Amino acid sequence: MTSKTLIKGGRIIDPAQGIDQISDLLMVDGLIEEINTSISKPRNAEIFNAEGLIVSPGFIDIHCHLREPGEEYKETIETGTAAAAAGGFTTVCAMPNTQPAMDNQSVVEYVLRKAKETALIRVFPIGAITIGRKGKQLSEMSELADLGVIGFSDDGDPVEDPNIMRQALGYSADLKLPIINHCEVPSLAEGASMNEGWVSNRLGLKGMPASAEEVMVARDISLAELTGGHVHIAHASTRGTIALIESAKATGIKVTCEVTPHHLTLTENAVMGHGKDDFQPLDNNAYDTNAKVNPPLRNKSDVNSMIESLNAGIIDFIATDHAPHSAVDKMTTFQDSSFGISVLETALGSLMTLVDKGQMEVNTLIKKLTSDPATFLGKNIGNLKNGTSGDITIFDPNATWTVDPQNFISKGKNTPLEGALLKGKIKATFFQGIKVY
Numbered sequence: 001m002t003s004k005t006l007i008k009g010g011r012i013i014d015p016a017q018g019i020d021q022i023s024d025l026l027m028v029d030g031l032i033e034e035i036n037t038s039i040s041k042p043r044n045a046e047i048f049n050a051e052g053l054i055v056s057p058g059f060i061d062i063h064c065h066l067r068e069p070g071e072e073y074k075e076t077i078e079t080g081t082a083a084a085a086a087g088g089f090t091t092v093c094a095m096p097n098t099q100p101a102m103d104n105q106s107v108v109e110y111v112l113r114k115a116k117e118t119a120l121i122r123v124f125p126i127g128a129i130t131i132g133r134k135g136k137q138l139s140e141m142s143e144l145a146d147l148g149v150i151g152f153s154d155d156g157d158p159v160e161d162p163n164i165m166r167q168a169l170g171y172s173a174d175l176k177l178p179i180i181n182h183c184e185v186p187s188l189a190e191g192a193s194m195n196e197g198w199v200s201n202r203l204g205l206k207g208m209p210a211s212a213e214e215v216m217v218a219r220d221i222s223l224a225e226l227t228g229g230h231v232h233i234a235h236a237s238t239r240g241t242i243a244l245i246e247s248a249k250a251t252g253i254k255v256t257c258e259v260t261p262h263h264l265t266l267t268e269n270a271v272m273g274h275g276k277d278d279f280q281p282l283d284n285n286a287y288d289t290n291a292k293v294n295p296p297l298r299n300k301s302d303v304n305s306m307i308e309s310l311n312a313g314i315i316d317f318i319a320t321d322h323a324p325h326s327a328v329d330k331m332t333t334f335q336d337s338s339f340g341i342s343v344l345e346t347a348l349g350s351l352m353t354l355v356d357k358g359q360m361e362v363n364t365l366i367k368k369l370t371s372d373p374a375t376f377l378g379k380n381i382g383n384l385k386n387g388t389s390g391d392i393t394i395f396d397p398n399a400t401w402t403v404d405p406q407n408f409i410s411k412g413k414n415t416p417l418e419g420a421l422l423k424g425k426i427k428a429t430f431f432q433g434i435k436v437y
């Protein structure tokens with residue numbers, strides 16, 4: 001029996017095809033069949049009324065932490081992908097800092113099997129660069145590539161040894177897969193729990209300077225040039241990082257980068273508990289461990305640089321760095337708290353504030369969540385072309401809602417946006433033609 005869904009009267013935005021128009025969209029048997037200004041209801045079709053709503057390709061997240069195997073108390077593939085679907089995502093890439101790490105075939109096979117059994121949406125694993133993510137010896141990269149990992153990363157930890165990074169990038173060139181590095185010089189960041197600046201001084205917390213990130217970005221760009229490999233800079237957060245990437249791109253070096261929703265919308269002031277900038281009203285106090293994240297929330301100049309560079313195409317796409325933690329990991333002193341924010345379910349609502357303030361077009365925002373990450377993956381997803389998978393996100397750009405982490409599907413309730421009023425709400429997510437949210 002064929003299944004049909006007709007989405008009626010929505011504003012369809014598909015950056016891959018340059019579509020932005022009020023239209024109907026028909027899905028048949030999990031595939032996109034047709035987009036047209038008026039499609040009459042086929043027999044037995046389910047109807048979804050999308051009047052006043054935006055209909056876009058399902059969002060793609062290149063960087064999230066699903067915590068399985070090993071830390072299922074923080075998140076599982078099942079809860080993480082359900083949270084992703086609630087946030088409008090139909091594809092997520094799972095970081096390998098699990099326990100054990102995804103550094104060999106059996107762990108990656110386990111993740112793929114669990115995803116097949118429990119995930120609501122598509123999951124692509126990312127392989128570890130080094131064994132145990134210890135930075136000493138390369139993993140079996142080509143065997144992991146055979147299983148379908150979309151890249152390699154020791155995320156959570158940087159690859160400290162430049163010679164290991166050189167070797168990894170050499171393999172990257174052969175395998176045609178990116179090396180995704182969490183750039184942070186350990187000795188410059190040691191003991192630090194937030195950005196180095198006036199807030200860290202005021203609060204008496206050790207800060208990490210922008211240079212901790214930039215020195216390693218510069219190194220990685222140099223090594224990418226040397227080897228011909230592709231380096232992808234995870235969660236870029238400083239103005240200096242962007243300047244390095246811009247000039248490297250201009251000379252043809254294979255470097256790409258991503259930015260998170262929080263580095264586009266929050267500053268270090270959030271650690272101070274000060275009004276969270278644009279997310280009023282909030283009355284959180286200083287030393288909010290939910291604002292502790294790595295890389296840290298930076299200053300206003302850095303945030304402005306992120307927005308400008310995303311608009312200019314220097315930053316390739318948005319990725320969440322969804323990092324769920326348990327209450328125990330966060331109900332500590334600021335120093336002792338784990339780094340990370342639960343992002344999947346607030347991503348759209350927080351990013352839409354940029355649109356609301358006129359800092360970004362909604363089409364650009366959708367492009368950076370769909371076709372641009374799809375280009376990075378080299379896969380035919382993130383678009384609404386006829387015959388592609390029926391991965392669709394439908395959201396109300398004007399609906400407002402207050403963030404209550406207790407309502408999150410994610411096990412991670414750790415968000416600095418608790419109590420914030422956001423505008424932009426996911427109404428439905430379809431994956432392969434099936435409504436998963």
Ligand SMILES: [Zn+2]
Nearest residue numbers: 155156182234
């Ligand atoms: Zn990271």
